[in-house]
Amino acid sequence: MDSTQLLFLFSSFLIVSSAVNVVSSKNLIHAALWLISTLFGVAILFAILEAGFLAVVQVVVYIGAIAIMFIFAVMLTRRENLESGSQVNKSWPFALLLVVVIAAAIGSLMLKWDGMNTLPVQIAEGYDSVASLGAALISPDAFVLPFEVASVLLLAALLGSVYVAMNKK
Amino acid sequence: MIPISWYLFLSAVLFSIGLFGVLVRRNAIAILLSIELMLNAVNINLVAFWRYGNTVNMAGQVFAIIVFAVAAAEVAVGLSLVYSIYRRRNTVIADELDLMKW
Numbered sequence: 001m002d003s004t005q006l007l008f009l010f011s012s013f014l015i016v017s018s019a020v021n022v023v024s025s026k027n028l029i030h031a032a033l034w035l036i037s038t039l040f041g042v043a044i045l046f047a048i049l050e051a052g053f054l055a056v057v058q059v060v061v062y063i064g065a066i067a068i069m070f071i072f073a074v075m076l077t078r079r080e081n082l083e084s085g086s087q088v089n090k091s092w093p094f095a096l097l098l099v100v101v102i103a104a105a106i107g108s109l110m111l112k113w114d115g116m117n118t119l120p121v122q123i124a125e126g127y128d129s130v131a132s133l134g135a136a137l138i139s140p141d142a143f144v145l146p147f148e149v150a151s152v153l154l155l156a157a158l159l160g161s162v163y164v165a166m167n168k169k
Numbered sequence: 170m171i172p173i174s175w176y177l178f179l180s181a182v183l184f185s186i187g188l189f190g191v192l193v194r195r196n197a198i199a200i201l202l203s204i205e206l207m208l209n210a211v212n213i214n215l216v217a218f219w220r221y222g223n224t225v226n227m228a229g230q231v232f233a234i235i236v237f238a239v240a241a242a243e244v245a246v247g248l249s250l251v252y253s254i255y256r257r258r259n260t261v262i263a264d265e266l267d268l269m270k271w
Contacts, residue, residue, distance in 0.1 A: 008171050012179045019183055019206050023190030028198055035202050038183075042209050045176070049220040054212075054233055061237055066205065066244050073198055073248040077255040088193040089264060095192035103185040110181070116174040118221050129224065136227035143231045150238040157242030165249035167256075 008048060015041035026087050028074040036067045050123065053130045176217035184210035197251045197261045201244060208240045 018037035025031045039062045046055035110116065123129070136142040183206055190203025212233045219229025255261050258268075 002170070005171055008175060012175075015179065016182055016186070019186045022202055022206060023186055023194065023199075028196060028202075031199060031202055035205060038206065039209065042213060045179075045213055046216055048171075049176075049216050051216045051220070051230055051233075054216060054230060057234070057237060061241060062205075062209075066241060069244060069248060070198065070202060073251060076252055077198065077261045087195055087199070089195050092193040095189060099185050099189040099192065102188065103181060106181045106184075107178070110174070110177050116177070117172045119170045119172060120220050121222070121224060123224055127224070129227075129230070132225070133227050133230050136231055137234070142227070146231065146235055150235050153242050154238055157245045161245040161249035164246065164253050 004048060007044065011041045011044040011048070014038075015045075024087075029071060032067060032070045032074060035070065036063050039063050039067065049120075050129065053133055173217055173221045176213055180210040180213040180217075183207075183213070195262050195264055197254070197263050197266075198248070200263060201247045201251070204243070204247075205240065208236060212236055 015038050018034045018041065021034040022031050022038060025034060039058060043055045043058040043063075046052075046058055137147050138144055187203045187206030187210060190206065191200050194200050194203060215229045215233045215236065219227070219233075222229070251261055254266060258266070260266070
């Protein structure tokens with residue numbers, strides 16, 4: 001058991017316990033704060049996986065923007081009687097059964113795969129994954145087209161959300 | 170050294186928790202929160218396969234960045250839809266939004 005494994009176990013415990021709280025807490029503000037804790041655990045995992053840029057983007061975009069937007073939305077749509085009464089719908093036992101079946105199916109599929117004990121490849125000396133990620137995002141031989149499509153998607157989402165939330169009077 | 174199975178099982182568990190939340194929560198904002206959990210599970214898998222495969226090929230990380238962008242767009246549009254519905258019908262409970270139910 002080396003230190004990386006201990007860090008992994010710590011962050012996976014953080015992720016799973018806060019994710020359970022996200023789906024089970026009655027108060028939605030608490031659920032959004034537990035989501036921040038989950039996202040932080042995922043950022044730790046990205047750091048363990050040596051994807052430093054993604055770890056920073058996870059903290060800045062997910063925790064800094066998306067989670068705060070959730071808290072704003074919860075506060076804008078608050079009503080007293082929302083937090084009383086059941087937070088789950090009537091068919092939750094059926095949904096629990098379905099989720100257990102799907103998780104068991106994923107698990108059994110993974111156990112059939114013979115690459116499950118693959119260890120991480122050695123990263124070459126002096127290889128900068130952030131620099132090659134940046135080069136891959138703007139290189140015409142690699143991913144410049146999906147990158148531009150993502151920016152068009154973000155623009156469309158920006159205009160669409162402003163239009164939908166606008167007060168048409 | 171962590172074998173890849175640890176990441177795969179963690180992301181399967183996280184995906185299942187998120188799926189359960191999407192299926193059972195009544196509040197529309199809570200459903201969007203659970204969708205974020207599922208997207209994060211996918212991202213863990215993508216980055217783990219990048220790290221355990223050929224690290225010179227950046228496809229895994231680029232795909233994770235595209236998932237970030239799609240998640241941001243989904244949250245922006247989803248929350249503005251929820252807010253718009255709240256202003257018109259004064260509810261965010263998914264069961265009560267049965268306008269198109271025959």
